[in-house]
Amino acid sequence: MSDDREAILGRVRSALAPLTERAALPAYDTEIAVLRQLLANRDPLAVFADRLRGVNGTALTDIPALVKQLREGKWLHGYCDPALWPRLAPHFGPEFEVETVYDRTRVDDYAFGITRAAGGIAELGTVILKDRSTSHRLAALTPWVHVAVFSRAELFVDLPQAIAALGDDPNIIWCTGPSKTADVEGILIEGVHGPGVQIALVLD
Amino acid sequence: MxxxxxxxxxxxLRADTRAAVYDGSKKGHEKRTKLLFDEYPDPNRLRVLAGQVKQHVIENLDTYLPAVEAKLKANGVIVHWAATADAANETVLKIMRARGATKMVKAKTMVSEETELAHFLEKHGMEALETDLGEFIVQIDHDHPSHIVKPIIHKNRREIATSFEKNGLGAYNDDPQTITRRARQFLRHKYLEADVGLTGGNFISAESGRLVLVTNEGNSRFCLAATKCHIAMVGIEKIVPRDRDLALLLNLLARSGTAQDLTVYTEFISGPKSATQPDGPEEMHVILVDNGRxxxxxxxxxxxxxxxxxxxxxxxxxxxxxxxxxxxxxxxxxxxxxxxxxxxxxxxxxxxxxxxxxxxxxxxxxxxxxxxxxxxxxxxxxxxxxxxEGLSSPGTPPMGAWALLASQPLAWKASLIGGRLMNYLPTKLVPVPALRAWEAKRTLPPWRGGEFRKWLHNRPPKT
Structure with missing residues (x-):
């Protein structure tokens, strides 16, 4: 409401009018917030894998390892981004049923969802999903297992670097491990509304 | 008394509630402190810096608010201003009516708690469902949250299992995993049926107009993946100057709140969904809320x-x-x-x-x-x-007698002698109700009045 706009801005201006001096924006280097010791002299991908494991996720670097994990978890029916499927399909056996069209009326059918990620952050074990490269927001969220696929070159070292590269995509989400809650007596439970298993598949 | x-x-307060709150908050604090001090040589430097950044924002809101508004508009967001809680609620209702919407899924937002939005919408015939597990339990229990990030810190699993049973969410089962799975199953279909997703905002960048949302459960993401309209209610103080300031604040928020390096879901939203994306809002509204700020x-x-x-x-x-x-x-x-x-x-x-x-x-x-x-x-x-403002303080002993004694040296000396006598007098007999109430839970230490004067008189001369 435009009246409310004028009212609020008017009150803000009169609230601040008596201040003779206003707090300045401090100059600082975002490096202060980076866990540099953790990253020093290490392969960012190794740090990424460690950090993702730290939040109960898994980083894989080859397709057969992914297929093996899906088979062992008995997650045989899922969705895969059609752009990724040609590369992955040869590794999936006939026991799998993989759809390349996501149907939101059957959310409970998909045990896994394989989608393209825009990259990762080594410092935190985070995968980055951007609207323009994610085939379906829901396919990355509703299945029990989410597999985020990105290439080694797309891995950022630290959080400030990833912030600087947010770019102009209207919706970016950083996912750090599986969905979780501790609302009931502080006990950690994974897989609340989103995936209970978060896998990052980092390919060359 | x-x-x-x-x-x-x-x-x-009930003893089990006190125990639940005590344990939950103590554990949270200990984990936070360990994490911050394990990871940073001096976490206090970060806190002080982040405080300066936010202080700068609130002392310059007159320039930052119009700047944020302009950025949001440029990003294709419809901006509303709400001076009061009523105005904020009315704005939400108007947006829903204009779209012919009747069902809302809500992520956790403190400002919508301030305005009691869910009650308001229900009164006007809309469905407004809380999706954060804790807030969902509060809603079906007709209770109130008792903590900013852990809304049901005061409840135990047996109470939750009972209310799930009462609300048709399965037979009594107090296993936290079962409780969570049942909520997952129930809520996912609610998201998919909903017309509107409502969220708050943890930060808005004045530089880019990005709205930043953090959650762990993934409920705000689900709200924004399943519905076609996103409404964000945001307090006017939530601004940060630049995107880079988020590096500092996101690191501190997760560690301070839940002792995590980063929340599981950190979402950066600068407008309706991209044209190539099949899921998510085609329309985005931000309501800048004053409500006393x-x-x-x-x-x-x-x-x-x-x-x-x-x-x-x-x-x-x-x-x-x-x-x-x-x-x-x-x-x-x-x-x-x-x-x-x-x-x-x-x-x-x-x-x-x-x-x-x-x-x-x-x-x-x-x-x-x-x-x-x-x-x-x-x-x-x-x-x-x-x-x-002359407000009374029941339970606080009157300080007038003390003020009188403290301003009269002779009276003060006399009271010291009186005080010493108290060491020989059972305190139960002391005719001061405030003191007796205080003593009901504590033991009065022995009177040692006059020690300071003794020290002052006998101190060695300055050399």
């Missing part, structure tokens, strides 16, 4: 507007741990609430004037605050405000 309201509530800005307690709602001050506070969140009778409990809640009452300050007094001023709240708010200082200012 009548206490002030918050003390009365604490005195009557400009009054806080005009007061000498404006520093409280730095708050990023992490809940660390609740977890560390000895009063919160004993009294629980409901004792504060407010959306914001704990130390931050003891400052903010009475101020947000505006000219009904009086109703919550007891909150600033429920503190030992130990300073732990400021020590853990990720934006270094001088909470003890602000509490004192509000105590003074209460005093200036």
């Amino acid at each position: 009548k206490f002030q309201q918050i003390d009365q509530f604490a005195a009557e 400009t009054e806080v800005l005009a007061s000498d307690c404006r520093d409280i507007l730095r708050c990023i709602r992490c809940g660390a001050c609740l977890n560390v506070c000895p009063v919160y741990r004993q009294a629980s969140g409901h004792a504060y009778r407010s959306v914001y409990p704990g130390p931050v609430g003891a400052v903010l809640s009475p101020l947000l009452m505006g000219d009904r300050f009086k109703e919550k004037a007891d909150l600033p007094k429920a503190s030992s001023l130990c300073g732990a709240c400021q020590e853990v605050c990720p934006v270094n708010i001088p909470i003890p200082d602000l509490l004192l200012r509000l105590r003074d405000k209460g005093k200036q």
